[in-house]
Amino acid sequence: MKEGPDFTRVAALIGDPARANILTALMSGKALTASELAAEAGVSAQTASAHLAKLRDGTLVAERKQGRHKYFRLASDEVAQVLEALMGLAAGSGHLRTRTGPKDQAMREARACYNHLAGDMGVHMFRSMRQNGHLIGPEDALRLSETGSEFVKSLGIDLENLPRSKAPLCRACLDWSARDTHLAGQLGRALLNQILSLGWAVKNADSRVVIFSKTGKSAFFETFRP
Template sequence: MKDTRLKDGPDIARIGSLIGDPARANMLTALMSGKALTASELAAEAGVSPSTASAHLGKLEAAALVSQRRQGRHRYFALADDDVGGLLEALMGLAARRGHTRTRTGPREPALRRARVCYNHLAGELGVQLYDSLRNRNFLVVADDGIGLSPDGREFIATLGIDLAPLEGGRRPLCKTCLDWSARRPHLAGALGSALLDRFQALGWAARQEGSRVVAFSKAGETRFAESFPP
């Protein structure tokens, strides 16, 4: 009999089994909006009972895929970190490229592909445009240990009203790539990606659509975005 036990190394089978369950996959996908949700809200997303949802969430939390915080009587769940969001986005891209899709086409589909939240940063066509624009102007530089801002890039980010000091003092990497599932090309994640999305909303260029991952840019906001991040 062949020995089918896993050898030494990272246990990808455990991660795969946790994400692969349909109910848990629906919960994790719902948390890609970047918002923390209650167990009841996630139960509705997964189409399961509250007790079943709690059991699923316990498994996800034990595997460090989600985290929770208490606020009053409620428990709120969110993705554990950028790595989990990046993994889910990459899996969505792989599924789309292999023709494994459950997406129901409708009015929101083009909007999702245009601009959406990927955990805490901008994804979709505009997210890819942002990344490409920074790279084309050498504001982002690629090194063996990842990507970072060039001196000119730091000056440019400052003109947008973003203070890099607190971002660099955090635990998250400042710049990180995330493979966009719809465009199949990188967009910018990390602390800077998150700060840029927050800044676009603070400037009134864009706003989150309620109950959706869609980021809707106003006409004026998209013009300002194109001026700042020319394709």
């Protein structure tokens, strides 16, 4: 490439299998240590540190020291969006990695996609909000309607005091497992946080799976009706 952004460098950073595993683990939204990420990547601690240095220098991850430990997380929402898009592209092209066991189905039902709800539950929530007129406009210019604003306020979400972010309020995100759309953006983050705050679900400590209780699932479907 003679001119323009050098996306080949970013692609090379993401394309390494170990680094891809590290980035996927950070899609949980949690800050993780180098040793935790080494286990996720299936490499030694020394190799993981080398990979993390490259990802940090490439501004894909950010590092934070807390006491004797260093924690890593995705550098920005923009990085998460790129990873989401690549996951959707890979799934649509038939490039899927399969892990057998109960987590596989659990991941498809409900998971944290960086900071918002994904999987079948996330797709259901998006579809419900569309059908009820809470989310309007084309998917590339999605916005919250007046009734949508009242709806999310009724759930306890203060739209005027959401955490500051470069992300749009509403963003349509292609779900790699359901091959349908779920909600990202500031509102997607706020809805997942509220679902967790209401006690409807909890995040699995060892994965990106979001586990709904029986009563929580009932409350979720009662709230997000077709």
